[in-house]
Amino acid sequence: MITATQGVKLTSQCESCGGELVRDVGQFIDRGRLWWGVEGRCQACPNAWCEMDTGPAPEDIRQALLTKHGPARLHLADKEASLVPVLLALREMQHLSLGEARLMAADLMEVGLVGTSVEMVYLAEGLRNRSVTVTITSSPT
Ligand SMILES: [Zn+2]
Missing domain, CATH: 2.20.25 (N-terminal domain of TfIIb)
Incomplete structure:
Protein backbone atom coordinates (compact mmCIF):
# COMPACT_ATOMS: atom_id res chain seq x y z
CA MET A 1 0.00 0.00 0.00
CA GLY A 70 6.07 -4.25 1.23
CA PRO A 71 8.25 -2.09 -1.01
CA ALA A 72 7.06 0.64 -3.36
CA ARG A 73 8.45 1.45 -6.78
CA LEU A 74 8.74 4.93 -8.22
CA HIS A 75 8.70 5.37 -12.02
CA LEU A 76 9.08 8.31 -14.35
CA ALA A 77 5.80 8.69 -16.21
CA ASP A 78 7.55 10.15 -19.24
CA LYS A 79 10.68 8.28 -20.30
CA GLU A 80 11.57 11.09 -22.69
CA ALA A 81 11.51 13.71 -19.93
CA SER A 82 14.51 15.96 -19.44
CA LEU A 83 16.99 14.69 -16.88
CA VAL A 84 17.88 18.14 -15.57
CA PRO A 85 14.94 18.64 -13.19
CA VAL A 86 15.28 15.01 -12.09
CA LEU A 87 18.94 15.51 -11.20
CA LEU A 88 18.20 18.78 -9.41
CA ALA A 89 15.42 17.23 -7.35
CA LEU A 90 17.43 14.14 -6.43
CA ARG A 91 20.51 16.15 -5.44
CA GLU A 92 18.44 18.53 -3.37
CA MET A 93 16.48 15.85 -1.53
CA GLN A 94 19.13 13.19 -1.09
CA HIS A 95 22.17 15.44 -0.76
CA LEU A 96 23.91 13.55 -3.54
CA SER A 97 26.92 14.39 -5.64
CA LEU A 98 26.21 14.87 -9.33
CA GLY A 99 27.65 11.41 -10.07
CA GLU A 100 25.44 9.74 -7.47
CA ALA A 101 22.40 11.65 -8.70
CA ARG A 102 23.13 10.51 -12.27
CA LEU A 103 23.22 6.85 -11.19
CA MET A 104 19.99 7.24 -9.28
CA ALA A 105 18.33 9.05 -12.19
CA ALA A 106 19.41 6.27 -14.56
CA ASP A 107 17.78 3.69 -12.28
CA LEU A 108 14.66 5.80 -12.08
CA MET A 109 14.51 6.01 -15.89
CA GLU A 110 15.13 2.34 -16.51
CA VAL A 111 13.62 0.17 -13.79
CA GLY A 112 12.32 2.62 -11.22
CA LEU A 113 13.53 3.21 -7.67
CA VAL A 114 12.49 0.84 -4.92
CA GLY A 115 12.16 1.69 -1.24
CA THR A 116 9.63 2.08 1.51
CA SER A 117 6.36 3.68 0.52
CA VAL A 118 7.15 6.80 2.60
CA GLU A 119 10.56 7.21 0.91
CA MET A 120 9.00 6.96 -2.54
CA VAL A 121 6.18 9.38 -1.68
CA TYR A 122 8.83 11.81 -0.42
CA LEU A 123 10.88 11.54 -3.63
CA ALA A 124 7.72 11.81 -5.74
CA GLU A 125 6.78 15.09 -4.02
CA GLY A 126 10.19 16.60 -4.69
CA LEU A 127 10.10 15.50 -8.32
CA ARG A 128 6.56 16.81 -8.81
CA ASN A 129 7.68 20.15 -7.36
CA ARG A 130 10.07 20.28 -10.30
CA SER A 131 7.27 19.36 -12.71
CA VAL A 132 8.54 15.80 -13.21
CA THR A 133 5.64 13.39 -13.59
CA VAL A 134 6.08 10.19 -11.65
CA THR A 135 3.97 7.24 -10.58
CA ILE A 136 4.28 4.95 -7.58
CA THR A 137 3.23 1.34 -7.62
CA SER A 138 3.41 -1.46 -5.08
CA SER A 139 6.48 -3.41 -6.08
CA PRO A 140 5.99 -7.16 -6.46
CA THR A 141 7.95 -8.87 -3.71
ZN1 LIG B 1 12.66 -3.62 31.23
Whole structure:
Protein backbone atom coordinates (compact mmCIF):
# COMPACT_ATOMS: atom_id res chain seq x y z
CA MET A 1 0.00 0.00 0.00
CA ILE A 2 1.27 3.49 -0.86
CA THR A 3 1.06 5.82 2.13
CA ALA A 4 3.00 8.84 3.39
CA THR A 5 3.17 7.47 6.94
CA GLN A 6 4.07 3.95 7.94
CA GLY A 7 4.71 2.28 11.22
CA VAL A 8 5.35 -1.11 12.69
CA LYS A 9 5.57 -2.46 16.23
CA LEU A 10 8.60 -4.57 17.05
CA THR A 11 9.09 -6.57 20.21
CA SER A 12 12.38 -7.65 21.71
CA GLN A 13 13.87 -8.35 25.09
CA CYS A 14 14.58 -5.44 27.45
CA GLU A 15 18.29 -5.07 28.20
CA SER A 16 17.59 -3.80 31.72
CA CYS A 17 15.16 -6.37 33.05
CA GLY A 18 14.63 -9.05 30.40
CA GLY A 19 10.98 -8.12 30.04
CA GLU A 20 9.13 -7.47 26.80
CA LEU A 21 10.31 -4.33 25.06
CA VAL A 22 7.94 -2.82 22.50
CA ARG A 23 9.37 -0.47 19.88
CA ASP A 24 7.06 1.61 17.73
CA VAL A 25 9.10 2.49 14.66
CA GLY A 26 8.06 4.44 11.62
CA GLN A 27 8.70 6.86 8.81
CA PHE A 28 6.68 9.93 7.90
CA ILE A 29 6.83 13.19 5.99
CA ASP A 30 6.52 16.49 7.82
CA ARG A 31 6.97 19.98 6.36
CA GLY A 32 8.52 18.58 3.22
CA ARG A 33 11.11 16.48 5.01
CA LEU A 34 11.51 12.74 5.43
CA TRP A 35 11.57 11.63 9.08
CA TRP A 36 11.99 8.44 11.01
CA GLY A 37 11.21 7.75 14.63
CA VAL A 38 11.41 5.14 17.34
CA GLU A 39 9.46 5.02 20.55
CA GLY A 40 10.56 2.24 22.84
CA ARG A 41 8.91 1.16 26.05
CA CYS A 42 9.45 -1.80 28.34
CA GLN A 43 6.28 -3.46 29.58
CA ALA A 44 7.93 -4.48 32.84
CA CYS A 45 10.27 -1.66 33.94
CA PRO A 46 10.65 2.14 33.45
CA ASN A 47 13.06 1.69 30.52
CA ALA A 48 11.68 3.97 27.78
CA TRP A 49 13.03 6.31 25.14
CA CYS A 50 12.12 8.23 22.07
CA GLU A 51 14.29 9.05 19.09
CA MET A 52 13.52 10.98 15.93
CA ASP A 53 15.52 12.42 13.08
CA THR A 54 15.30 13.52 9.47
CA GLY A 55 16.91 11.74 6.56
CA PRO A 56 17.25 8.06 5.73
CA ALA A 57 15.99 5.76 8.47
CA PRO A 58 18.36 3.27 10.12
CA GLU A 59 18.45 0.06 8.13
CA ASP A 60 16.65 -2.07 10.75
CA ILE A 61 13.70 0.32 10.67
CA ARG A 62 13.62 0.30 6.85
CA GLN A 63 13.73 -3.48 6.77
CA ALA A 64 10.94 -3.78 9.36
CA LEU A 65 8.74 -1.42 7.31
CA LEU A 66 9.53 -3.22 4.05
CA THR A 67 8.73 -6.58 5.63
CA LYS A 68 5.46 -5.39 7.11
CA HIS A 69 4.15 -3.14 4.33
CA GLY A 70 6.07 -4.25 1.23
CA PRO A 71 8.25 -2.09 -1.01
CA ALA A 72 7.06 0.64 -3.36
CA ARG A 73 8.45 1.45 -6.78
CA LEU A 74 8.74 4.93 -8.22
CA HIS A 75 8.70 5.37 -12.02
CA LEU A 76 9.08 8.31 -14.35
CA ALA A 77 5.80 8.69 -16.21
CA ASP A 78 7.55 10.15 -19.24
CA LYS A 79 10.68 8.28 -20.30
CA GLU A 80 11.57 11.09 -22.69
CA ALA A 81 11.51 13.71 -19.93
CA SER A 82 14.51 15.96 -19.44
CA LEU A 83 16.99 14.69 -16.88
CA VAL A 84 17.88 18.14 -15.57
CA PRO A 85 14.94 18.64 -13.19
CA VAL A 86 15.28 15.01 -12.09
CA LEU A 87 18.94 15.51 -11.20
CA LEU A 88 18.20 18.78 -9.41
CA ALA A 89 15.42 17.23 -7.35
CA LEU A 90 17.43 14.14 -6.43
CA ARG A 91 20.51 16.15 -5.44
CA GLU A 92 18.44 18.53 -3.37
CA MET A 93 16.48 15.85 -1.53
CA GLN A 94 19.13 13.19 -1.09
CA HIS A 95 22.17 15.44 -0.76
CA LEU A 96 23.91 13.55 -3.54
CA SER A 97 26.92 14.39 -5.64
CA LEU A 98 26.21 14.87 -9.33
CA GLY A 99 27.65 11.41 -10.07
CA GLU A 100 25.44 9.74 -7.47
CA ALA A 101 22.40 11.65 -8.70
CA ARG A 102 23.13 10.51 -12.27
CA LEU A 103 23.22 6.85 -11.19
CA MET A 104 19.99 7.24 -9.28
CA ALA A 105 18.33 9.05 -12.19
CA ALA A 106 19.41 6.27 -14.56
CA ASP A 107 17.78 3.69 -12.28
CA LEU A 108 14.66 5.80 -12.08
CA MET A 109 14.51 6.01 -15.89
CA GLU A 110 15.13 2.34 -16.51
CA VAL A 111 13.62 0.17 -13.79
CA GLY A 112 12.32 2.62 -11.22
CA LEU A 113 13.53 3.21 -7.67
CA VAL A 114 12.49 0.84 -4.92
CA GLY A 115 12.16 1.69 -1.24
CA THR A 116 9.63 2.08 1.51
CA SER A 117 6.36 3.68 0.52
CA VAL A 118 7.15 6.80 2.60
CA GLU A 119 10.56 7.21 0.91
CA MET A 120 9.00 6.96 -2.54
CA VAL A 121 6.18 9.38 -1.68
CA TYR A 122 8.83 11.81 -0.42
CA LEU A 123 10.88 11.54 -3.63
CA ALA A 124 7.72 11.81 -5.74
CA GLU A 125 6.78 15.09 -4.02
CA GLY A 126 10.19 16.60 -4.69
CA LEU A 127 10.10 15.50 -8.32
CA ARG A 128 6.56 16.81 -8.81
CA ASN A 129 7.68 20.15 -7.36
CA ARG A 130 10.07 20.28 -10.30
CA SER A 131 7.27 19.36 -12.71
CA VAL A 132 8.54 15.80 -13.21
CA THR A 133 5.64 13.39 -13.59
CA VAL A 134 6.08 10.19 -11.65
CA THR A 135 3.97 7.24 -10.58
CA ILE A 136 4.28 4.95 -7.58
CA THR A 137 3.23 1.34 -7.62
CA SER A 138 3.41 -1.46 -5.08
CA SER A 139 6.48 -3.41 -6.08
CA PRO A 140 5.99 -7.16 -6.46
CA THR A 141 7.95 -8.87 -3.71
ZN1 LIG B 1 12.66 -3.62 31.23
